[in-house]
Amino acid sequence: MVLLFTATFTILVLSSLDQVESSAYDKIVTHSRIRAKNEGPNVCALQQVMATKKKYFSTCSNWYKKSICGKKAVALYECCPGYMKLDGHRGCPAVAPIDTVFGTLDLVHAKITQQSLDLSKLREELSGAGSYTMFAPSDDAWEGLDPESKTALVSSGNTALYSDLIYHIVNKRLLTKDLKNEMTLNSIHDNHNLYINHYSNGVVTVNCARIIHANQVATNGVVHVIDRVISFVNPTIMDVIQTNDDLATLNTVALRSGLQGLLRESRHYTLFAPTNEAFRKLDRDVLERLMSDTTILQALLKYHLLNSVQCSEAIMAGSVYGTLEGSNIEIGCDGESLTVNGIKMVLKKDIFTSNGVIHLIDQVLMPDSAMQVTELIGKSQNIFRDMVSQLGLSAAMQSETEYTILAPLNGAFSEEVMSMDQRLLKIILENHIVKLRVSLSDLYNGQLLETLGGKLLRVFIYRTAVCIENACMVRGSREGSNGILHLMRSLIQPRETTIYEQLFKDGRFKIFLSLMESAGLTDLLKQEGLYTLFAPIDAAFETLTEKDIALLKSDINTLRTILLYHFSNGVFINGGLEGGVTNLLTTIQGNSLQVLSVNHSIHVNSVEVPDFDLMASNGVVHVVKTILYPQDLPVGREDILVLLKKLIRYIQLKFVSGYTYHEIPLTFIKRTITTHVIEKGPEVKVVTGEPSITKVTRKIKGDHSVTKVRKVVGRDHSVTKVRKVVGRGASVTKVTRVTSGDQSITKVAEGKPSITKITRHTETHSSSSDGEIDTEGETKRLMGEGPDFSKIVTLKGSPDLHESESERSTRIIKKGHSKKRAAIRQPQGSRQRVRLVRHDSRPSQ
Numbered sequence: 001m002v003l004l005f006t007a008t009f010t011i012l013v014l015s016s017l018d019q020v021e022s023s024a025y026d027k028i029v030t031h032s033r034i035r036a037k038n039e040g041p042n043v044c045a046l047q048q049v050m051a052t053k054k055k056y057f058s059t060c061s062n063w064y065k066k067s068i069c070g071k072k073a074v075a076l077y078e079c080c081p082g083y084m085k086l087d088g089h090r091g092c093p094a095v096a097p098i099d100t101v102f103g104t105l106d107l108v109h110a111k112i113t114q115q116s117l118d119l120s121k122l123r124e125e126l127s128g129a130g131s132y133t134m135f136a137p138s139d140d141a142w143e144g145l146d147p148e149s150k151t152a153l154v155s156s157g158n159t160a161l162y163s164d165l166i167y168h169i170v171n172k173r174l175l176t177k178d179l180k181n182e183m184t185l186n187s188i189h190d191n192h193n194l195y196i197n198h199y200s201n202g203v204v205t206v207n208c209a210r211i212i213h214a215n216q217v218a219t220n221g222v223v224h225v226i227d228r229v230i231s232f233v234n235p236t237i238m239d240v241i242q243t244n245d246d247l248a249t250l251n252t253v254a255l256r257s258g259l260q261g262l263l264r265e266s267r268h269y270t271l272f273a274p275t276n277e278a279f280r281k282l283d284r285d286v287l288e289r290l291m292s293d294t295t296i297l298q299a300l301l302k303y304h305l306l307n308s309v310q311c312s313e314a315i316m317a318g319s320v321y322g323t324l325e326g327s328n329i330e331i332g333c334d335g336e337s338l339t340v341n342g343i344k345m346v347l348k349k350d351i352f353t354s355n356g357v358i359h360l361i362d363q364v365l366m367p368d369s370a371m372q373v374t375e376l377i378g379k380s381q382n383i384f385r386d387m388v389s390q391l392g393l394s395a396a397m398q399s400e401t402e403y404t405i406l407a408p409l410n411g412a413f414s415e416e417v418m419s420m421d422q423r424l425l426k427i428i429l430e431n432h433i434v435k436l437r438v439s440l441s442d443l444y445n446g447q448l449l450e451t452l453g454g455k456l457l458r459v460f461i462y463r464t465a466v467c468i469e470n471a472c473m474v475r476g477s478r479e480g481s482n483g484i485l486h487l488m489r490s491l492i493q494p495r496e497t498t499i500y501e502q503l504f505k506d507g508r509f510k511i512f513l514s515l516m517e518s519a520g521l522t523d524l525l526k527q528e529g530l531y532t533l534f535a536p537i538d539a540a541f542e543t544l545t546e547k548d549i550a551l552l553k554s555d556i557n558t559l560r561t562i563l564l565y566h567f568s569n570g571v572f573i574n575g576g577l578e579g580g581v582t583n584l585l586t587t588i589q590g591n592s593l594q595v596l597s598v599n600h601s602i603h604v605n606s607v608e609v610p611d612f613d614l615m616a617s618n619g620v621v622h623v624v625k626t627i628l629y630p631q632d633l634p635v636g637r638e639d640i641l642v643l644l645k646k647l648i649r650y651i652q653l654k655f656v657s658g659y660t661y662h663e664i665p666l667t668f669i670k671r672t673i674t675t676h677v678i679e680k681g682p683e684v685k686v687v688t689g690e691p692s693i694t695k696v697t698r699k700i701k702g703d704h705s706v707t708k709v710r711k712v713v714g715r716d717h718s719v720t721k722v723r724k725v726v727g728r729g730a731s732v733t734k735v736t737r738v739t740s741g742d743q744s745i746t747k748v749a750e751g752k753p754s755i756t757k758i759t760r761h762t763e764t765h766s767s768s769s770d771g772e773i774d775t776e777g778e779t780k781r782l783m784g785e786g787p788d789f790s791k792i793v794t795l796k797g798s799p800d801l802h803e804s805e806s807e808r809s810t811r812i813i814k815k816g817h818s819k820k821r822a823a824i825r826q827p828q829g830s831r832q833r834v835r836l837v838r839h840d841s842r843p844s845q
Helices: 002-021 024-035 060-065 101-107 111-119 123-127 139-143 147-155 157-166 237-243 245-257 276-280 284-291 294-302 379-390 422-430 499-506 510-518 522-526 546-554 556-564 638-647 776-785 803-813
Strands: 043-049 071-079 132-137 183-186 193-198 204-206 209-218 221-226 269-274 319-322 328-334 337-340 346-353 356-361 403-408 448-450 456-461 466-468 471-480 483-488 531-536 567-569 582-586 592-598 601-604 607-609 611-616 619-624 670-678 683-689 695-699 705-711 720-726 734-740 743-750 755-764
Touching: 024 043, 043 060, 101 111, 101 123, 101 132, 101 209, 101 221, 111 123, 111 132, 111 139, 111 157, 132 209, 204 221, 237 245, 237 269, 237 346, 237 356, 245 269, 245 276, 245 284, 245 294, 284 294, 337 346, 379 403, 379 422, 499 510, 499 522, 499 531, 499 611, 499 619, 510 522, 510 546, 510 556, 546 556, 546 638, 567 582, 601 619, 607 619
Parallel strands: 132 221, 269 356, 403 483, 531 619, 695 720
Antiparallel strands: 043 071, 183 193, 193 204, 204 209, 209 221, 319 328, 328 337, 346 356, 448 456, 456 466, 466 471, 471 483, 531 567, 582 592, 592 601, 601 607, 611 619, 670 755, 683 743, 705 720, 734 743
């Protein structure tokens, strides 16, 4: 037992040591042995590209795909390096006889190299004592030499051939495990350098010549067979650029960008060098713009540079590589040709230098950083690109100004959208262009982005999504020289009205609004903030009688508990919810809502949400057809239990006799007090008379804006409405209405009065738990009427567009929900509602 354990342990240790010593090439050969195990001992499986002589010890990916560089490859079974066939036996059971380096060349089918060495008087040296590594060109490599090179070797006699051959020899024994990536070796020819690259796919190259048969051990060294005859390398990449007439334009780019020193550094680069013809293919204005900007030229040149040496023979499939510019490019192959980003463009491969390799290409690679933001718009957004161009928005975006484009995908442009009036469509598209450069990493929750159309778009950041208003981004953001491009799933619908105005205009939420008013929560729907509301429609209350509703309103604490369970702080739209999992939203009431988003639909507490993402200036509304109630919250009164059972049928309500709901402080309700102090004007007119509703209108020529001010002053006093029409550059008329007793006094001050004090103060609402607030009766009376939004609709620069067209265009933008909604457009002129509260002798509530 002890002997068995010792033997097993020894095998494991030796195996681990062998793995440490093995290289990528050795591992590939080992896998080739395993694939060929059924063929006999010491047999390796290779792949040969159809219609070529190229053979590879293949990776698993290429082996199972049965292709290399996109070309069909057939399986071959040959003796592994160092082994031979034996007549009458399976596989390769015999070890190749060991000989000197010179004698070994005959065994590995490098007979032309052997003959050339003999002709150059090198036979004796490579057959004698010493330790050598010979990178021997195969017979096919010699036969593949171009006629010009062959003639040069023969015509110059043995001197040139001798120099060329000894450049293939290193005065040291090096197996593949010793050949490290980016290693430099000294040849025996005046110590001229040889450059080794050892790739992860098992390919090993010498000056970009691939080793096709390695580790043939000799008595005085080792022989590696390579697939081409190698020659002395050029000094640097920059030297090649300066001396090659086909690279004259590239030379200009290198000099103007100031990167000529970089191309001379002792590094390891791959340069995809565009020829002069490649630059001539560019539009003239694009080329001029590139040449006039040093920063863009630097980005352009660095985008053609890889920070590693990628020889063509090492590329057996598409791989992504990082450029010096920072972006990635994909290098692949198609048969004998190299591809860049999937395009055949390489004219000449493997021009080797002391600091890298050059591949000549017939196209200029254009990085995003060298392109204008409008040029980044791709095929999936080409409808947006065409519309921006046709409507004149491209011309408005100057190259020296920075922008962010929020480009909707083509699917966002339905037939109804495309049939819109072009003036309306232009306004919509203007709100997809932001006036500053904002990258994805610059965005934060609550950020406001100003568009060309003058709208402020809100940014919402979620766990798995980034959304702007109702539209969420998809992958594929790109950064250009003068801006950023973000891709959006849908058209952006800028906020227009508050939640209260949204519900009031919709008409389906009258009972809900009535309950909110009874609970003293109406201001929550109107005030500034960010809320998510699951709003029940009137049909949710159809089982209740008037008596039931009166009972619900009579218990304000119960009513607030139920209503506030429908509110959550923050804006949560469908696109921001994490799909397929339960999203927990904490409500203002305190318990959580369970929201599930699947297949572009929403369920809350297992209840379907038929209409969602109704955006408002202070949040978002999702429509539900039933009342929501926390499943773990008991009911303490039987009459309330009976009422709630009429409303809620999707859960089993719990009854705990005597249980009372916790009082919810209304600290989230805000109150705004605005104070104006106006000094004397040049003229005062006093008019006395009976108390009445006074309307004062002053009209001044020019482009007009309209401001409506409503004031509730004290108790039982009259209401003053003031409408001011103010022209550009004209003086402003201020009107103060004071009502006292049985007499009203109206002061009209004309001229240019100075405003010495303007105070805007926001406080926490101080109402008691029973819902009493100052001026409750008057406020309810005014709010009950509801604002007449139809009278404040306007469209900047388009007075001839009708209200019906506006509502239709907004409804089209919102399309994608299961139910269509009428839209309310906010006027271009500013609208401000001011509530003045006069503090009198009454005790504060």
